[in-house]
Amino acid sequence: MQALAFDTATEDLSIALGNRQELLGEISVKAGRSHLELLLPAINDLLGNAGMTAAGLDLICVGTGPGTFSGLRVGVATARALSQSLETPLQGQSSLAALARGMADFASGNREELLLPVIDARRGQVFAQLYRTDAASVLAASGVFCEAPQDLIGKIAALTDRPVRAAGNGILSYFALFDKKPVQPLPAADLRHRVRAVYYLPAPGLKIKYDSHDLLDVLPAYIREPDADKTVLLRKKGIWL
Amino acid sequence: MILAIETSCDDTCAAVLDDGKLLASVVSSQDEFHARYGGIVPEVASRRHLELINPVIEAALSEAGVRPGQIDRVAATTGPGLIGALMVGVATAKAVAYAFKADFVPVDHLEGHIAANYLPPEPLEPPMICLIASGGHTSIVHVPERGSFEIAGRTLDDAAGEALDKGARLLGLDYPGGAELDSLAAAGDPDFTAFPIGLDRPGNLDFSFSGVKTALYYYLRKAGEQQASSRKADIAASYQKAVVSALIKKTISAAVQLDCRQICLAGGVSANSELRRRLKQECDRRDLRLRIPPPQLCTDNAAMIASAARFRPAIGYPGYLIIGARASGAFVP
Numbered sequence A: 001m002q003a004l005a006f007d008t009a010t011e012d013l014s015i016a017l018g019n020r021q022e023l024l025g026e027i028s029v030k031a032g033r034s035h036l037e038l039l040l041p042a043i044n045d046l047l048g049n050a051g052m053t054a055a056g057l058d059l060i061c062v063g064t065g066p067g068t069f070s071g072l073r074v075g076v077a078t079a080r081a082l083s084q085s086l087e088t089p090l091q092g093q094s095s096l097a098a099l100a101r102g103m104a105d106f107a108s109g110n111r112e113e114l115l116l117p118v119i120d121a122r123r124g125q126v127f128a129q130l131y132r133t134d135a136a137s138v139l140a141a142s143g144v145f146c147e148a149p150q151d152l153i154g155k156i157a158a159l160t161d162r163p164v165r166a167a168g169n170g171i172l173s174y175f176a177l178f179d180k181k182p183v184q185p186l187p188a189a190d191l192r193h194r195v196r197a198v199y200y201l202p203a204p205g206l207k208i209k210y211d212s213h214d215l216l217d218v219l220p221a222y223i224r225e226p227d228a229d230k231t232v233l234l235r236k237k238g239i240w241l
Numbered sequence B: 001m002i003l004a005i006e007t008s009c010d011d012t013c014a015a016v017l018d019d020g021k022l023l024a025s026v027v028s029s030q031d032e033f034h035a036r037y038g039g040i041v042p043e044v045a046s047r048r049h050l051e052l053i054n055p056v057i058e059a060a061l062s063e064a065g066v067r068p069g070q071i072d073r074v075a076a077t078t079g080p081g082l083i084g085a086l087m088v089g090v091a092t093a094k095a096v097a098y099a100f101k102a103d104f105v106p107v108d109h110l111e112g113h114i115a116a117n118y119l120p121p122e123p124l125e126p127p128m129i130c131l132i133a134s135g136g137h138t139s140i141v142h143v144p145e146r147g148s149f150e151i152a153g154r155t156l157d158d159a160a161g162e163a164l165d166k167g168a169r170l171l172g173l174d175y176p177g178g179a180e181l182d183s184l185a186a187a188g189d190p191d192f193t194a195f196p197i198g199l200d201r202p203g204n205l206d207f208s209f210s211g212v213k214t215a216l217y218y219y220l221r222k223a224g225e226q227q228a229s230s231r232k233a234d235i236a237a238s239y240q241k242a243v244v245s246a247l248i249k250k251t252i253s254a255a256v257q258l259d260c261r262q263i264c265l266a267g268g269v270s271a272n273s274e275l276r277r278r279l280k281q282e283c284d285r286r287d288l289r290l291r292i293p294p295p296q297l298c299t300d301n302a303a304m305i306a307s308a309a310r311f312r313p314a315i316g317y318p319g320y321l322i323i324g325a326r327a328s329g330a331f332v333p
């Protein structure tokens, strides 16, 4: 079982190849807003380095965010088109869950601590979700928040008094604001602030069949509604004239 | 065999073209989604494109009856257009080309509109002057030969279709009201009142529609509700006349200036009955040949993108992997 996984929810592009037991390769690129230009070349490099072609994949996994809308769409469109054209099974997974899995220390046995992955939502907001850990995985302990950082801290404090470990590019964007009880951000230099595609890779034995209808359900988790007032094309000038 | 994808505005389109023979052209319109906002919301358009693009491709391939292995070129509109919408189409098209081991052809949206004229039932051979008028663009282009074009004139503000839609809206018609304005105007007197024609100077091939729109706004304000509603058809006809006259005057003038005997239309506004009727008259009077493609090839579609891709060099693996999309600007092949 060889899977290709990628995430485009943030300015860091992350791609991984293999399965949970054997990682064949991993690429991470500072993509900024250039996901469209950089994603397919990186996929091609990763497959080439492993001596594989896209046709040899058993599964495609894509991060569905939440995150930047256009980045997510590039990732999901690429994943859906590859899946459809190659008839390879497709899986969409939460980018927040991937961040949480990267933060979790399954060995420590500290089940008291909660995890708070935070992704920058721009316009002064962040996406976040609480997770708890069990022996081998992370489990969502809240819905997805889309809030200003201060409001998020208030909501988390109202929900729990357990220690909350936080990471993600949303933390880095508002570091000083988040350094406040009960939230404990990982140090700014910690690599676990990045979404890594390796956390989407499946168990080696997983078997999924391709279904052309299933792939239609793989869509970005936008969370936020389109901002119609600001973007209506016909109202771009003057009194709507 | 070419598979083409077009997502530059609010229609999700895919088509299959085999050596000039159109095997399938699928268009999934998003009109109903945008109507409730009274215009196109780019973020809404991008989201819908992503939902629709794979079923639209599947429909085109199955309608054409081709196996994926037969596709050796994948083409997509890379601009100009709404950037988020374009990105969905380009990301999809590149991944399909990669999966099928096909070449990729980036296509300029305007060149696509021009190339609609190379499709059956009556393929046209340049040189020609092409008026491209839609809700998103208004340009006069000179096409000396297939695969190349020069822009002779363009709008400096609104597109012609945008001007018609906005006029319709001022008259109380629902978005997109261009077509309704057209039928309302048919019952009215186009000489009821005179609205200004933008940049109406000899030799000027550019357009400006903001003046006529503003003139209508102030006309309606001054006329008051009762007059505006009792003479609605006359006002609609007069307004439409001003917009259409600008298109006709400048198109004919381009043909004369560039000594070109053929004129063709492209874009959704070519469905306007007043434009078709009067442009035909003008062309007949001057012994110019006028060609108007069937309506489904005038509005945005992927068949025209496939047609343009026939006359553009394809980019092979791995060169196309890094291609992006652009909202505007000059076309770099």
Ligand SMILES: [Zn+2]
Residues within 6 Å of the ligand: B109, B113, B134, B136, B267, B299, B300
């Ligand atoms: Zn168009």
